Amino acid sequence: MSVTVLLLQFDQKNNIFSVPLPSTLILSGKTLIMANSKYEYVRHFELADHMLPNTWLVVRIDGRGFHRFSQTHNFAKPNDRRAIDLMNRCAIEVMKDIKDIILAYGQSDEYSFIIPKTSNLYSRRSSKISSTIVSLFASNYVMHWTKYFGQDKLQYAPCFDSRTVCYPNDKVLRDYLSWRQADCHINNLFNTTFWALVQSGMTEDAAEKHLRGSFSKDKNEILFTQFNINYNKIEPVYRKGSTIIRQKTEVTSISPRNGEEVKRIKLIPTAIHDDIIGQEFWDVHPELLAEK
Structure with a gap:
């Protein structure tokens, strides 16, 4: 009709x-x-904010005012594994919800989500992509807080900002991820040395002055000679951050038809703590840069 x-x-x-x-x-x-x-x-x-076609999209979220947030909630220094695991859980939940994301990298209070060149997620609208990912992340942070912090109550709502940037090719994307992982190493080496000095009796101001102008080798020497800490043996999750990829995993479910167990392979977002600056990671996971 x-x-x-x-x-x-x-x-x-x-x-x-x-x-x-x-x-x-x-x-x-x-x-x-x-x-x-x-x-x-x-x-x-309304502004037209469609990102360039055929480019990698990276959504980076950052904690807003997390220095105060970590103090209020008594995060352990230099690293609080509970906080790291919670951040990773939030990123995993985001990847479960938004299938276009192929990889995420996180360290400290930030996370970067990688969307492939061929994706047409939300018609590639920057505001739509950024707001959806950051709101999913923040809501999961609140929802899963108790699982990781137990009786330590959430004192106030966490806040994250977000931006979407497009990168033209694979090399620039890898350089971006290398930049974030190098930043993780630099910050963690400083924080590990700084808090070792403070916890040994030095004031925070004195520790900061002591490390001012120092190089990586100087901090490594302080850790080893004064505290018997071999920085290279510290857990990779602290030195290299967390990379989340979709790994093939065998899962078991119950068939609704006959009640029998059914095993199948699914791609499950999983946190690993590998070096993503070198070539080996990309050789092991060639599908990440492959044209979809």
Whole structure:
């Protein structure tokens, strides 16, 4: 059945009148009505924020005011494994929800989510992608807090900012990820040395002055000679951050038809703590940069 499409419009006195459109639609014998009020012009003030096609999209979220947040919630220094595991859990939940994300990398209070060049997620609208990912992450942070912090109650809501950046090719994307992992190493080496000095009796101001202008080799020497700490033997999760990829995993479920166990292979977002600066990681996971 053909039906007439009507466009509802308003005159200057706000009286409604209809204008038939030339096209017809098959719609269960009903007339399709499209409202077009005099107020709809405000939509033209919205910015077109579609990201460039055929480019990698990276959404990076950062904790806002997390220095105060970590102090309020008594995070262990230099690293609190509970906080790291919670951040990883949030990123995993984001990847479960948004299938277009192929990889995520996180350290400290930040996480980067990688979306492939071929993705048309939300028509590649920057605001839509950023807001969806950061809101999913923040809500999961609150929802899963108790699992990781137990009786330590959440004192106030955490906040994260977010941005979406496009990168033109595989090399630039890898350079971006290398930059974030190098930042993880630099910050963790400083924090490990700084808090070792403070926990040995030095004031925070004195420890900061002591390390000012020092190089990596200087910090490594302080850790080894004064505290018998071999930095290279510290857990990789602290030195290299967390990379989440979709790994093939055997899962068992119960068939609703016959109640029997069914085993199948699924791609499950999983946190690993590998070096992603070198070539080996990318050789082991060639699918990450492969054209989809």
